[in-house]
Amino acid sequence: MQIQENFSLRPYNSFGIDASARHFAGFSNEDQLEELLLTIQKSPITDQKLLILGGGSNILLVHDFDGWVLKNEIMGIEELHEDSEFLYVKVGAGENWHEFVQYCISRNWAGLENLSLIPGNVGASPMQNIGAYGVELRDLFWDLEAYHLFDRKVYTFTETDCEFGYRESVFKNKFRNQFAILSVTFRLRKKPIFHTSYGAITQELEKMGVHTLSIQAISKAVIQIRQSKLPDPKLIGNAGSFFKNPIVSKEKYQKLQSSFPDIVAYPSLGNDVKLAAGWMIENCGWKGFRNGDAGCHGKQALVLVNYGTATGTEILALSKEIIDSVAFKFGVILEKEVNII
Ligand code: FAD
Ligand code: EPU
Numbered sequence: 001m002q003i004q005e006n007f008s009l010r011p012y013n014s015f016g017i018d019a020s021a022r023h024f025a026g027f028s029n030e031d032q033l034e035e036l037l038l039t040i041q042k043s044p045i046t047d048q049k050l051l052i053l054g055g056g057s058n059i060l061l062v063h064d065f066d067g068w069v070l071k072n073e074i075m076g077i078e079e080l081h082e083d084s085e086f087l088y089v090k091v092g093a094g095e096n097w098h099e100f101v102q103y104c105i106s107r108n109w110a111g112l113e114n115l116s117l118i119p120g121n122v123g124a125s126p127m128q129n130i131g132a133y134g135v136e137l138r139d140l141f142w143d144l145e146a147y148h149l150f151d152r153k154v155y156t157f158t159e160t161d162c163e164f165g166y167r168e169s170v171f172k173n174k175f176r177n178q179f180a181i182l183s184v185t186f187r188l189r190k191k192p193i194f195h196t197s198y199g200a201i202t203q204e205l206e207k208m209g210v211h212t213l214s215i216q217a218i219s220k221a222v223i224q225i226r227q228s229k230l231p232d233p234k235l236i237g238n239a240g241s242f243f244k245n246p247i248v249s250k251e252k253y254q255k256l257q258s259s260f261p262d263i264v265a266y267p268s269l270g271n272d273v274k275l276a277a278g279w280m281i282e283n284c285g286w287k288g289f290r291n292g293d294a295g296c297h298g299k300q301a302l303v304l305v306n307y308g309t310a311t312g313t314e315i316l317a318l319s320k321e322i323i324d325s326v327a328f329k330f331g332v333i334l335e336k337e338v339n340i341i
Contacts, residue, residue: 013056016237021069054121062312093123110192134198146179237306278302
C-alpha cells in the first residue's frame with residue numbers, strides 16, 4: 001500500500017485527462033482502507049479531500065485533485081449460496097465489470113449478458129445503477145457492503161436502501177462521497193430470461209445467424225452493437241454518454257412531437273417519456289463537431305470525446321454549449337451523467 005505524491009491520473013480516467021492527485025493510494029481490503037483514513041486524518045485539514053476511484057470511466061477531471069484519491073482494488077468472486085432458481089454471488093468492488101460479466105456467462109449464470117462491455121469496476125456499478133439494452137443493475141442486484149468514511153463502520157444496503165433510479169442511487173445523491181462500496185452481491189438466474197426487445201439486438205442476432213437464443217449469443221450481439229458506435233476509450237478518450245436521456249411529461253413530448261415529428265423517444269415510468277438526447281444533440285448540429293481536441297463523437301452524439309490533449313475544462317465548456325443549444329431549440333435541459341471532479 002504505497003502512497004504516491006503528485007501522481008498523474010491520466011492512465012486512471014477513460015477521458016485521458018492530464019490531471020494529477022496530490023496523494024494517491026490503492027487499497028485491497030477494508031483494513032488497508034482504514035489505515036489510509038487514519039493517515040488522512042493526521043494530514044493538514046486543507047489536504048483531506050477524498051475521492052474513491054474505480055476504473056475512472058465515468059468521471060471528468062476539471063482540476064488537479066487537491067486531496068487523496070483512493071483506488072478501490074478489492075478483488076474476489078465468491079459463490080455464497082443457491083436455491084432452485086438463483087445463485088448469489090459476492091464480488092469485490094475492484095473486479096473489472098466486463099470480466100466479471102464474462103466470468104458469469106462462461107458458467108451459464110444468467111442475467112448480466114445485456115450489460116456486457118460496460119467499462120469500469122463492479123464497485124461503481126450501483127453508483128448510477130448502470131444500464132444498457134433493456135437491463136439495469138438493479139434487476140440483478142441483491143445487496144452491497146459499504147464502508148462509511150466518517151463513522152468507520154460497514155453497512156449493508158438492500159435494493160430498497162439504494163434507491164435506484166435511471167442512472168441514480170443514494171450514493172450519487174444524499175450519501176455522495178460518504179461511502180466506499182466494498183463488495184456487491186448479485187442474484188443471478190440458473191435459467192435465463194432473455195431480453196432481446198431493446199434496440200438492435202434482434203437484428204444483430206439475425207445477422208449473426210443465431211436461431212437458438214443463449215446468454216452467450218446475446219452478450220456477443222451487445223458487444224458488437226456497442227463496438228459499432230461507441231468509441232473505445234483506449235483509442236479515443238471518453239466516458240460513455242455524457243448526458244442522461246431527459247425524462248419529460250407526455251404533454252411536453254406531444255408538444256415537441258408536433259414541432260419535431262422525427263423526435264426519438266421511449267416510454268418511461270407512469271405517463272412520462274424518455275427522450276433520446278443523442279437525437280436532440282445531433283439535430284442541433286453537434287455530431288462530429290471538434291474544437292481543438294474536445295469533440296462530440298461522429299457516431300454517437302451523446303458521447304463527448306478527447307482526441308488527445310483536451311483539458312477537462314474544455315470538455316466541460318463544450319458540454320455547456322451543447323446544453324444551451326438543446327435548451328434553446330427544444331426547451332429541454334440536459335443533465336450530466338458523468339461525475340465532474
Ligand atoms: P469511476 O469512474 O471510477 O467512478 C464513478 C463514480 O463512482 C465516482 O464518483 C467515484 O467516486 C464513485 N465510485 C467508484 N467506485 C466506487 C466505490 N467502490 N465506492 C464508492 N464510490 C465509488 N454506463 C452505463 O450505465 N451504461 C452504459 O452502457 C455505459 N457505457 C459506457 C461506455 C463507455 C465507452 C464508457 C467509457 C463508459 C460507459 N458507461 C456506461 C459509464 C461507466 O462505464 C459506468 O458508470 C461505470 O460503472 C463506471 O465505473 P468506474 O469503476 O469506471 O467508476
Ligand atoms: N440517436 C441519434 N443520434 C445519435 C445518437 C442517438 O439520433 O447521435 C438516436 C437514435 O434514434 C438511436 C437512439 O437515439 O436509435 C438511441 O441511441 P442508442 O441506442 O445509442 O442509446 P442512447 O439512448 O444514446 C443509452 C444509454 C447508454 C446505453 C444505450 C443502450 C443513457 C444516457 N445512455 O444511450 O449508456 O449503452 O442506451 O442501452 O441512458 C452510458 O450511460 O454511458 C451509456 C453509454
